[in-house]
Amino acid sequence: LIQHSRKALGAQATAQGSTCVMAAGVWPGVSNLMAAECLSVLDESPSCSRDPQRKAIFDFYTAGTGGAGAAVLAATFLILAEDATVVRGGEKGGAKPYAPKPEALGGPAAKFGPALAPKPVFRMNLLEPVSIADTFPSVTDAECF
Numbered sequence: 001l002i003q004h005s006r007k008a009l010g011a012q013a014t015a016q017g018s019t020c021v022m023a024a025g026v027w028p029g030v031s032n033l034m035a036a037e038c039l040s041v042l043d044e045s046p047s048c049s050r051d052p053q054r055k056a057i058f059d060f061y062t063a064g065t066g067g068a069g070a071a072v073l074a075a076t077f078l079i080l081a082e083d084a085t086v087v088r089g090g091e092k093g094g095a096k097p098y099a100p101k102p103e104a105l106g107g108p109a110a111k112f113g114p115a116l117a118p119k120p121v122f123r124m125n126l127l128e129p130v131s132i133a134d135t136f137p138s139v140t141d142a143e144c145f
Helices: 002-016 030-044 069-080 128-135
Strands: 054-058 084-088 091-095 139-144
Touching (some): 030 054, 030 128, 054 128, 091 128, 128 139
Parallel strands (some): 054 139
Antiparallel strands (some): 084 139
16 A cells, blocks of 8 residues: 555655655654654764754644544544653653644744645644653653644
8 A cells, every 4th residue: 555655646746845754553653763863864974063952843744644533533632631741851751732832942833844834733742752862862852743
């Protein structure tokens, strides 16, 4: 299915200047893999500043559910029922879920490329802040919207 979708939609996405990462499951963690790759590239770059403090802010936008609407809706309500796990100053803690993204972090809307208008994003309790901070100790602040 993924190979078929990639072939069928790849040319259309390229023509529109879109970037798409397809993954199976509800929030399968592809963002962590992408962030890890970015951090690895930055760590290896001789021209990169070696700032000891880094922020990893994840913005999510679901453009469609691929037929999994009920699962996405149920998961969203469960996630919003608990404090969002965040990492601030290297310490793990909780924050109010469904709060708009603060201006200091580029909010309230997130930019997802030229093909989409900026979309409002809200804090959610996802696994990315803890796993990226555990994997890369130089990440001192992390949260998901």
